[in-house]
Structure formats: structure tokens, C-alpha cells
């Protein structure tokens with residue numbers, strides 16, 4: 001088992017193929033971001049755990065208010081792939097090869113995204129959310145999605161076990177082994193109650209929680225989908 005940045009360094013060349021397997025789900029989440037940007041209040045965007053940058057390209061191709069982007073990506077190889085993908089952008093892009101926990105909160109960001117379970121890679125999701133919160137101002141919105149330990153469609157019997165564990169030990173954070181291309185890393189997995197409680201503790205005042213089917217990308221119920229959070 002390896003640290004997340006090592007894991008993503010090793011799979012960076014195959015990342016695009018891996019992401020394609022979840023294209024319906026990813027495009028639903030992208031659409032939520034595009035809809036928010038179309039309200040015209042997003043000039044600066046901080047994307048945490050950007051990966052290969054292709055989502056940034058896809059979202060920017062359908063929005064026109066954003067002028068400044070900050071990319072935070074701890075895996076150097078992923079960051080290099082990202083730079084290559086974004087090289088023709090006319091937007092101002094700042095690249096940071098670090099985790100969000102080590103990112104200096106110096107600027108204002110209208111939108112902060114952490115897409116596709118970036119939070120699950122953090123060793124402490126509370127510190128992760130607190131770091132996000134510290135980068136927000138009164139007008140910022142954070143959008144992130146993550147795996148849901150209660151998702152029966154995804155985890156089958158394990159989801160039921162996770163619900164029982166949550167009843168007995170509500171604060172215990174579970175994890176699972178993420179394996180791709182012969183490499184593995186440990187990933188945290190939260191449930192809707194834990195996300196809500198962490199948002200509160202991290203200083204968010206309001207949030208909306210949605211559930212998206214991981215296969216079809218359609219909206220679903222709390223025990224059948226990934227969690228999508230809009231928080232401010």
C-alpha cells in the first residue's frame with residue numbers, strides 16, 4: 001500500500017482511461033459546476049486535486065466568466081500531465097505541487113472544487129475541509145463529491161455492514177483499498193452523517209447534499225449514490 005501522491009504518480013499515464021469508465025457520473029458533476037458558473041459570479045476558481053486537468057478543460061469550454069484558475073495537485077506526474085493539457089489556455093493559471101493542507105491561503109476564490117473523492121485521499125478529512133474553508137470568503141462556494149459508505153449499489157453487503165458500524169461507532173472513519181493498474185492506496189470513505197458533522201466542525205454554515213448514481217450519473221437516493229456537496 002502506498003501514499004496517494006506515489007499512487008497517482010504511478011497511474012498518471014493511464015488516468016484518462018480510468019476516468020472514462022465513469023464518464024456519465026463525471027459529466028453530471030461537471031454540469032453542476034457549469035450551471036453554477038453560468039450565474040456569472042465565478043471569476044476565480046481553485047481546483048483541489050486537479051488530476052490530469054481534462055475536467056478543467058471540459059468545464060472551461062462551457063463557461064465564460066472564469067479568468068483565473070489555481071491548480072493544487074500533490075502528485076508531480078499528474079501535475080505535469082495537467083500542465084501539458086492546459087498549455088493552450090488563455091486564462092491565468094497558477095500551479096501548486098502540494099496538498100490542500102499545505103496550500104497557503106492567500107487569495108480569494110469564488111469557487112473551490114475537489115472533484116472525484118479527493119477528500120477520501122486525505123489522511124484527515126476534517127483538516128482537509130478546514131483547509132478548504134480557510135480558502136473561502138463570504139461569496140465563495142465549495143463543490144466536492146465523494147464516495148458514500150452507505151451506497152448499496154456500489155458496495156452491496158458491505159454498505160449494510162457500514163450502516164451497522166455507523167450505528168455502533170458513528171465517528172469511526174472507514175477506508176477501502178483502491179487498486180488501479182496493479183497499484184493500491186488506502187482511501188477514506190465517509191457517510192452522509194459524517195460529512196454533515198465534518199462540514200459543521202470545519203466552519204461551513206450551510207450546505208446541500210445530493211446523491212448521484214455512480215454508473216448512470218442520474219440523481220438518486222442517499223443509499224444508492226455518491227455524495228455531491230455544495231457548501232458555503
Ligand SMILES: C[S@@+](CC[C@H](N)C(=O)[O-])C[C@H]1O[C@@H](n2cnc3c(N)ncnc32)[C@H](O)[C@@H]1O
Nearest residue numbers: 004008048049050051075099100115116118121
Ligand atoms: C480521483 S483523482 C481526481 C482527479 C480530478 N479531480 C478528476 O476529477 O479527474 C484524486 C486526485 O486528488 C489528488 N489528491 C490526493 N490527496 C490530496 C490532497 N490532500 N490535496 C489535494 N489533492 C489531493 C490526487 O493526487 C489525485 O490527483
